[in-house]
Amino acid sequence: MNREPRLVHVRQNVLKQNDIVARALREEFRRAGVFVVSLVSSPGSGKTTLLEKTLAALQRSRRVAALVGDLATENDANRLARTGARVKQIVTGTVCHLDAMMVRRALEGWELAGPDFLFIENVGNLVCPAAYDLGEELRAVLLSVTEGEDKPLKYPPIFHGADLVVITKLDLAEAAGFDREAARRNIEAVAPGVPVLEVSARTGAGMDAWLQILHDRAIAAHR
């Protein structure tokens, strides 16, 4: 009797289910004319502050909404809702990242054709979110000047997957001894050609360029 195991070839992407949902979401977003931006970074890099200022600025001329992923609290959502934008919290419990199914569930009952911009703030984490497509059009990865310039080399997948890298807390650059050239070199090493912006949400420096990119990309996407 032959005891050799039988080898069966399969070839199945482990994240197939997520990717199918993400593709469907992307299709829906495009049809509805909503431009979707996700924000990813480690905890404390300034995603919520950047988003707060962004929502407030866009709110003047555009309809904006945000989904905010967090492990436990709703503090961020409450903070963002004060800008007047429509905000919904996704409490992930122990899950360290958002996936496309969570985004779809969070959007149930939303009129997608409502907002011009939808922002998705991921859970603060530089590892896990890299694997999950959320159906967004633009993925912005944030790196604060206080974190160290070698972050891109330590977490290549997340920076590699960025459509845009935003260096945040620029107002603290000097105090933190931030080496701009090294940071840009390291970003370029793992994501050649990716656009890099430098902002301070607190002082407003660089915010115009960031908002301009959002406008330009949104227009280009809906052409």
Next chain:
Amino acid sequence: MHELSLAIEIVEIAQAEARRHGNGRLLAVHLRLGPLAGVVEEALAAAFPLAAQGTEVEGAELVIERVPLVVYCPSCRAERELGAEVWLVCPVCQTPTPEVRQGRELEVTALELER
């Protein structure tokens, strides 16, 4: 730590595929893993038996095949394999190589079933 959710997905895929291919006991699940998949191999290996517990996959081995990062160099017009460091430049001519041809893999490639 999203490796447990990934392990659960892997178990579900293995279960469904094993059923499609008859009812032999599942001995091993083969997985291809690229350096850009964002997965910690050790964490996935530790999570797999937990995810398999109580399923038809319980007791099966997870065999992880690591695949290297392969980029396309626009200057050399050739595919280049990179080392352990994710530094996307051509190892021959130092041109930046944003085009990744291999390295994002996270896929179940094969199952070993008892005859």
